[in-house]
């Protein structure tokens with residue numbers, strides 16, 4: 001058994017056998033075996049041939065292999081295909097119905113000059129007699145005062161102390177909503193902390209960068225009838241602004257440019273249209289802690305999934321994935337971006 005296993009390792013060219021180690025590693029492995037056994041290096045011929053291998057040698061090899069944690073597997077792993085085949089520049093075409101190839105970060109929308117209190121009030125209805133419930137922001141009863149005593153929250157009349165969000169009906173202390181608003185982007189929008197209904201236009205804190213998109217003449221697995229939309233995001237590292245977790249501190253940007261893929265179908269183009277809206281609203285990326293590496297103060301994806309694996313699906317970020325476009329549309333909806341937003345975008 002061991003003998004056979006060793007043969008697999010050291011006989012890369014043997015018929016029907018999979019090459020398990022690259023030649024250089026094989027060379028060193030054989031050198032090490034020779035040194036440990038205090039005998040001359042074993043010629044390859046003898047091992048790949050039919051002559052028996054010394055049992056002690058096989059044992060030592062086993063130990064060396066596991067200690068060095070060298071790759072030992074007897075079946076070929078599925079192949080990761082991250083990138084499409086090479087594409088000539090002349091084969092890259094614009095996406096039908098989209099005017100431009102590229103979207104740079106637009107200037108931040110000018111503040112409307114409204115105070116946080118005015119913004120919050122805009123989305124609230126008056127509540128004459130608050131219910132016997134707790135405010136889910138401060139966990140204090142709605143009939144009592146707000147548990148939040150922030151510096152930015154001024155005194156408030158009893159009549160305005162509780163409000164109902166107009167669309168979803170959830171009720172909070174007015175001061176609690178103002179405190180929550182002050183803690184966010186202060187972009188004129190408000191999100192119900194209970195049901196996530198968005199009031200106004202939600203924006204994010206994606207750092208400045210560039211989003212390119214075009215058609216490449218290759219098909220994605222599961223989408224044989226159409227070509228592929230390639231999106232290339234590029235965000236350079238920089239310094240965090242007031243909207244980021246640590247203003248004034250640098251942030252890193254790993255793995256850019258990031259290449260992402262969508263099928264060039266009607267539905268794929270719809271998703272692209274909405275991703276452009278999300279980009280302009282700074283909702284594709286954020287600055288925070290990477291869930292993969294644990295690195296803080298770095299550019300991270302912001303809950304809208306992208307496919308970064310062109311030709312396989314080993315990471316879960318590839319194709320085929322029949323539910324992908326529906327999932328993205330739902331994730332965009334959660335960010336306040338619906339198909340109506342796509343209609344006005346070009």
Ligand SMILES: [Zn+2]
Nearest residue numbers: 135138173176
């Ligand atoms: Zn409260």
Ligand SMILES: [Zn+2]
Nearest residue numbers: 168170192195
């Ligand atoms: Zn709500």
